[in-house]
């Protein structure tokens with residue numbers, strides 16, 4: 504019996520969440536005194552996963568699978584689970600993972616826990632701590648089914664090196680048919696996706712006009728960050744809807760979230776408070792965001808942000 508992890512990649516390269524979920528899978532495998540098998544799709548360097556503890560890597564190479572399809576990918580994971588004789592399957596609780604995991608659990612007759620934040624505190628009964636209520640609380644959840652699917656919350660476990668020598672196998676499972684097929688995907692070129700970003704710089708209604716978001720873009724550029732915004736900002740058309748974060752927008756679980764001129768309404772915080780470090784810039788010392796922030800600057804964004812950009816540029820130049 505081994506533990507199986509699905510490590511997702513984008514254009515052949517592993518995402519950070521893939522390295523994190525493999526690191527986590529290794530810790531669970533060690534806890535159960537078993538091996539870790541990893542299944543990947545169209546990864547150009549599957550051997551990279553040896554650095555994070557994979558004992559066996561099943562790599563599927565098939566150009567028909569270049570675009571993610573939850574049903575077909577779930578079928579691949581199930582077949583990998585049967586091949587590797589596993590009863591524990593782990594995926595990231597990222598956007599794709601949240602589509603995949605319930606399909607895998609249903610087909611595998613498994614108990615599913617999403618947003619896990621730690622390795623099981625107990626393996627009998629199998630108990631896992633997970634985030635609930637939009638990351639406002641934790642629940643210790645028991646999976647009673649023999650088969651288990653775990654979704655790992657992003658940025659909860661971290662990437663841990665654990666060098667091993669893995670057996671790498673080309674894996675050619677029979678593919679399920681799907682009633683939907685993406686013909687093409689158009690990505691915003693040159694932009695860092697919020698879901699993959701380490702740092703997110705976000706602007707709110709306090710910035711007063713669309714043109715003032717240039718300084719958010721400049722700050723994001725110097726930090727190598729993704730740009731985001733609060734709901735009213737995208738509702739007013741100052742920024743594209745794809746940048747709206749919060750309860751009804753995209754979730755953010757970055758290492759650093761910088762909120763500029765955002766009040767910190769509960770619906771906004773619900774979507775961003777999984778971020779590790781939150782920094783707030785706001786003129787109003789009573790803005791609710793300060794209660795949720797790790798660092799705060801009470802000040803005018805139009806003064807603070809340009810100075811921050813200059814300081815960061817100078818720091819980068821000195822340390823280049």
Ligand SMILES: Cc1cc2nc3c(=O)[nH]c(=O)nc-3n(C[C@H](O)[C@H](O)[C@H](O)COP(=O)(O)OP(=O)(O)OC[C@H]3O[C@@H](n4cnc5c(N)ncnc54)[C@H](O)[C@@H]3O)c2cc1C
Nearest residue numbers: 707708709733734749750751752764765766770785786804
């Ligand atoms: C069902 C529902 C779902 C919702 N979902 C979401 C969601 O997913 N995401 C979301 O963001 N909102 C959501 N909202 C809206 C939410 O309640 C707030 O209205 C919204 O988050 C406020 O956006 P804001 O902070 O940008 O604007 P405001 O509340 O107008 O706050 C602007 C802030 O900027 C500060 N400010 C002003 N000038 C400056 C300056 N020069 N420098 C620095 N600071 C300045 C002000 O002090 C203020 O704190 C939802 C609401 C509902 C009812």
